[in-house]
Amino acid sequence: KVIILNFWATWCPPCRREMPAFVKFQQAYENKDVTLIGIALDEKNAVVDFTDSLGVNYPILIAEQEGIQLTQDYGNRLNVLPFTVIIDRKGNITQRFSREVSYEDIEKAIKPLL
Numbered sequence: 001k002v003i004i005l006n007f008w009a010t011w012c013p014p015c016r017r018e019m020p021a022f023v024k025f026q027q028a029y030e031n032k033d034v035t036l037i038g039i040a041l042d043e044k045n046a047v048v049d050f051t052d053s054l055g056v057n058y059p060i061l062i063a064e065q066e067g068i069q070l071t072q073d074y075g076n077r078l079n080v081l082p083f084t085v086i087i088d089r090k091g092n093i094t095q096r097f098s099r100e101v102s103y104e105d106i107e108k109a110i111k112p113l114l
Contacts, residue, residue: 001034001035001089002033002086002114003035003037003086004036004106005037005039005087006036006039007041007070007071007076007083007084008042009040009041009081010047010050014100015081015082015100017100018082020054021103022056022058022106024103025103025106025107029110033089033114034114037059037061038051038056038060040062041063042064071083080098088113094113
């Protein structure tokens with residue numbers, strides 16, 4: 001499967017703004033060969049409260065502060081959030097976004113990989 005990893009935090013305004021696009025994307029692509037995973041660099045209670053209120057429909061992993069190193073491992077050299085990585089079926093990173101993304105950004109990045 002194509003994998004979309006989105007690193008985010010509840011205290012990050014651009015992260016909060018892009019979440020509805022990910023919810024919409026998950027609804028549209030849930031039966032396609034793509035997996036969307038959110039990785040929260042935040043505390044569990046804050047994440048649960050936020051994702052429940054938004055109706056997040058894809059898996060969210062809690063990485064807390066340890067997630068900072070994980071974002072760096074995926075190429076986040078500027079240590080910014082949100083940070084999104086697109087990984088093809090062979091495990092290669094095809095694109096990195098060091099900014100807020102839109103539904104169209106994600107769709108454009110994954111369509112050639114499906």
